[in-house]
């Protein structure tokens with residue numbers, strides 16, 4: 001069966017959005033708008049798999065929505081909404097809880113990282129998180145999913161769930177006259193020079209919202225002085241920059257900064273090195289500060305303007321949810337028939 005090409009992706013409203021979220025995901029969401037029908041979701045149900053202060057959660061949902069729009073996502077042409085307003089996410093996740101196997105979830109590295117040593121005390125939601133993520137994507141039978149490198153394993157699980165559902169319920173689909181496969185195999189769109197942006201303090205750790213050091217990341221709402229000082233303090237090594245990408249091997253901090261520059265300028269790492277190779281980090285860092293401030297400054301200030309009008313943001317989310325529900329309800333109607341529920 002030929003599936004309609006459709007993009008789905010989500011971002012958790014759990015704290016400051018940073019350069020990794022922007023370059024690995026949001027900037028790429030913007031670029032895909034010309035070629036696909038897109039749904040971009042603020043995944044608030046994923047957020048509560050770890051404790052969130054309710055008032056803070058509301059604020060963060062609006063802030064991520066503002067970031068989408070400030071970055072250039074058009075909520076009139078595409079669908080921007082928050083997950084909890086479309087009940088199909090929870091309904092399909094339950095069905096997938098019954099399709100996915102414990103052994104599959106036991107392999108998820110992100111659960112192990114997030115639960116840490118105190119596994120017994122992690123929420124059941126955190127464990128079942130990847131099933132909800134598969135439901136997000138497959139509720140819209142999305143074919144393409146732009147994400148950063150860290151989501152790769154979750155995407156593989158979503159593909160396995162889609163396949164097992166199609167196999168388990170194959171005869172039921174045939175009996176209902178549904179031809180071929182019901183769920184597509186969603187394809188991850190991971191790549192470019194910033195698929196994994198690393199911490200500015202340690203090139204072996206990814207840039208993350210949960211890093212205790214604010215110097216490790218550039219937040220989308222940081223002002224120009226803060227961005228400049230974080231880049232100036234970013235860890236480097238004593239060698240000058242190499243002239244070719246090959247020379248970045250074994251130099252994670254240098255590779256990271258060159259990757260950030262390349263992604264912000266929308267050029268290859270080779271091109272960055274053709275310009276800055278052989279030079280000192282101080283020269284390169286000064287250029288990186290200028291580029292970062294020029295690119296991120298307008299996004300940050302537009303975000304701040306948008307969050308000062310929460311009723312406008314809420315209206316966008318309600319409208320997006322209503323349009324998402326049209327697709328979701330149709331999928332759930334069919335899923336219920338396939339599974340054998342009476343409706």
Ligand code: TYM
Nearest residue numbers: 009010011012020021024025043133147148195196197207
């Ligand atoms: P989240 O909220 O942690 O991150 C949002 C997006 O940002 C990407 N990202 C990065 N990319 C490059 N370098 C980094 N250092 C970096 N840090 C984060 C993430 O890969 C992601 O694309 N489980 C997802 C949210 C989700 C989702 C979905 C995504 C829920 N349902 C369905 C796609 C489809 C998450 O926690 O992303």
